[in-house]
Amino acid sequence: PGITIGDTVPNLEVEIKYGNSHFCVLNFTLHDYFKNSWTIIFFHPADFTPVCTTELGKMAAYLPEFEKRGVKVLGFSCDDVQSHEEWIKDPRCKVTYPIVADPNRKIIKQLNMVDPDKKDSSGNQLPSRALHIVGPDNKIKLSFLYPACTGRNINEVVRALDSLQKSSKYKVATPANWKPGDPMVICPSVTNEEAEKMFPQGFETQKLPSGKDYLRFTCVN
Amino acid sequence: PGITIGDTVPNLEVEIKYGNSHFCVLNFTLHDYFKNSWTIIFFHPADFTPVCTTELGKMAAYLPEFEKRGVKVLGFSCDDVQSHEEWIKDPRCKVTYPIVADPNRKIIKQLNMVDPDKKDSSGNQLPSRALHIVGPDNKIKLSFLYPACTGRNINEVVRALDSLQKSSKYKVATPANWKPGDPMVICPSVTNEEAEKMFPQGFETQKLPSGKDYLRFTCVN
Structure with a gap:
């Protein structure tokens, strides 16, 4: 089970690493971040793993496309803020959107985004490769749930956004x-x-x- | 909530309209249909509605691509078998894969694929535009959950299948x-x-x- 289309994203307090130009940790709630904009929230199994790194970089490369559409981006992974700080140097494209740290698995459990099969080397739970498009009303409008082996297609995310925004108007x-x-x-x-x-x-x-x-x-x- | 990646598809008994060349109603269970092949199961809000009809036709047009990969296709909608019989004449491409009839909403409730917002004109629940790729072990490997306003992209379904099949080998x-x-x-x-x-x-x-x-x-x- 997982939160699904139509559900309101719970207004959790999160710890965030913002951008890669300087070390800056922030705490805020998800709804404060969304601020009634369209927002893409996406989950990664783990830092320093191959598919996740290509996705992190592609999301950064497509950021101008999202910004043009008034869409915010928020990444999530279960590693801690220090890990994110190191990791975001690796993608080819500079990561300037925030990544939520969830080392205690509080958020993935509350958002029900735990991968049913995958565990890290210490036996801890990992999130699935989930991506939700959240509307200005904080509700999930569309979801992609991919397993660890399959990197997402950001072109399809942009196409879906264009459809959602047109049909909301x-x-x-x-x-x-x-x-x-x-x-x-x-x-x-x-x-x-x-x-x-x-x-x-x-x-x-x-x-x-x-x-x-x-x-x-x-x-x- | 809904069944999600990693979950086994329940082995429900279903009523099916098969192909459009002759009227033929069958009853069988989902696992009997899957027969340990990769299978795409996809849900439609309603017969005789515009987006659903384009999707039904596109799935038919792509059927050779799925068959080449050993992948079965199974549609679902809450209308009855007689409605499906009429409806499958409308898409541009001949529909030869089966479509499950679920007029009593038993299946969408058991598979938790009820759209949280949409109702038909009589106030009955409708399914969301969900598509699951099911593996040979009857478990969901990947899910697309789109709302009624956004037709799926079958090219992305084929791309994801290629990824899943390669990474399973x-x-x-x-x-x-x-x-x-x-x-x-x-x-x-x-x-x-x-x-x-x-x-x-x-x-x-x-x-x-x-x-x-x-x-x-x-x-x-």
Whole structure:
């Protein structure tokens, strides 16, 4: 089990290592960090391990993409702040977002992000490779739960964010394999009459064998 | 909460509509269907809704990719078998994989895949847009939990499958944004001496500021 989409992220107090330019430890609560922005929270099995290091670096490389979308980033691992301080020198791209330290496994237990199989060399629990996109209401909107062997695809994280942000602004949703610029579909709750007012750019209803007219495409910026 | 990576999928008895060439209803258990193959199980909020229909069609279009990898596909929605019979005519690509009918919400409740927010027009619960990759041991290896507004990316499902299957055969893992053909990393549990025997094609250790030698790349077919 784990917290899942629709759940509010508990407002835990966390200890954070911020950036790699100077040693700076901070304590604050998760909701204080989110500050009603979209936020990506992501968990790592362990510092100084290969997949995690590539992910830490890719998240840093994509930070301008997230910032452009008003999205904050917050990493988590069970190692301590001193370990994070050393570790964040290793990725190819400079890590400037904070990483929560959770050496006592308090946070992964409360967020139910304990990997059911993996243990460290001392037998301590490790987090799974979980990534949640949190909305401005502190609720989880979308989750990726990958095992230790599979590094995440940050392109898919950006694509999902674009879908979530568009569909929170307009009554639209994104079809399978959608990418920015592709047409979106109009939500079933919107009648054709409403759609005409809501989408002055027009929409196209796809003819379907069932004869039903639920597949309506439109483009929104 | 929901079943998550590491959990065994419960061996529920299900009612299935198989293929769209003839009307055929079957009952069997999930483990009988998996038969120790890799299997993708995916849930849809509702029949005759736009995003679900594009996903159903894309999964059908990618079926040869899954079959090439020995992977089975099983859809789920809460509508009944008769509804599925009509619905599967709508996607652009012919649906030949089975879709479980769950009109009484027994399965989504037992698999804990109830969407916390969405209800149908009669106030019934709906499933979230969950997709689990199940391993040959009937355990969930990886999960995508998307909300109703965001259609899944089947390319990412294929990429993740390739990573899972490779790392179940060799002591390797895939870095962030990995795609087939890219180098993989050697698992930390493997010593350099073992790696030399295990990967006769050789491996390259990346020099890191920490001076640690945990980031070792190799190529496996």
